[in-house]
Amino acid sequence: MMTWDQVTLLMLKQYLKNRRNATDPTKPAGVQANREMAAFQIVWNWARQTAPEGRNEAYTALPWPAAGMERSRWKNPEQAREFEVTDELFGAVYVHACQFLKDTMDLSSATGMRLTDCIKVVLPKDDVLRLKANKTGKKADFDLSLSEVLPQLLARRRGYDANHLMLVSTPDGFPVHLKDLRREWDKARAKAAAKARAAGTPEGEALAKEIEAMWLRDMRKYAADLAEDAEAASKLLQHSSVALTKRHYRTKGDTLKTTR
Template sequence: MALLSIIWNWARGEGYTALPWPAAGMERSKWRNKEKPRKMKVPDHLYEAIYAQADQPLRDCMDLGSATGMRLTDCITVLMPRGDVLHMEASKTGKEAEWDLSLSATLPGLLARRRAMNADHLMLLSCPDGKPLNFTRLRYRWDTAREQAVVVAGLANDDDLVRAIRALYLRDMRKRAAQKSEDLEAASALLQHSDKRITERHYGGVRKLKPVS
């Protein structure tokens, strides 16, 4: 409904229709379009299936997203750090965060490769030719790696893995970051959520309980 409302209002602004939004007032009724959050687990074997087929720029993006919980837009636009501390202002919320890259097992390598590159931009992620890694370039790389991973899983007759690979999106690296966190509180802090219930509802797989006896 929200998407249809946006499209309808755009059409009115462009002069395609002068009619009001047909569902106006329905938000005050008992009717609701209860959209369920998309549940997607990103275990190691699924992550590694695509990672094995990815080129270095895509691997860097996957590593950055799954290590920091950054949204894909922020992974693409985050700037090179001057030292080892990566600073980001979230494009969606405006919240700021910092990560000490020296504490990561994967990100120091990413930073070293980027610093050795003769690039014409200041973003952390880059193509081998020194050009920025934008959505179009990432999408091509992701689609290619995912299809290659599907072929490999298919040859192994692993139908469950084939389905999981096809259902995975690059933005799910943020979910993987949450699911790798020690507990719900740590995941919520990593994703900069104001309420732990948001983390649990939308990212799942992070409530880890201990037996009492």
């Protein structure tokens, strides 16, 4: 047990060092330590403005020990994850997915929606899907009639006898939760990887490993690559800059024209 005044920057840095891999500090444990440090900072700042019951002063008046260190790279180094969702990878999992997982994959890859938005967006009365992003609060409208896959999703959903208003639904009319998506994604991905590995070839093994490395939230990456260009991808994903889209989502390079 420590008091607030006993926590120092040196201790925070030592914690990060103890968590990271000695040979590769960008491994998951080192990156996770950064996330834990960010959560600790939130708690610390909350404690500075929140008073316990029966007291007027906050838990602590001390500033965050790492205040002002943002540009000094004091945390463990991180690398942007590079992963391309190809048509082959998408199709390999899609064929084994249950219907609401297929609907989510279609919705996310067609609109760039985050998973939390996919399961919370409301069934539209017409062909215009109206989104208010859960994370950013940004709004967007999608004309579903212009999509190759979403009109089928819309028609199927309207045929369900559902007890909720969300677009994505189980066939028997219940809302879909993140835990449901995770469970069905793990099952479909495992089946797809097993099928690829069953070929008994180096190519099959390589495909299986790529399938196992793919995450459901990578459907946003797939959407970014399906967009016409980086600017269109950035607009689709509602990013504040094209640079952010290029760094974390769009794996395709710019198409350039030769000069002669």
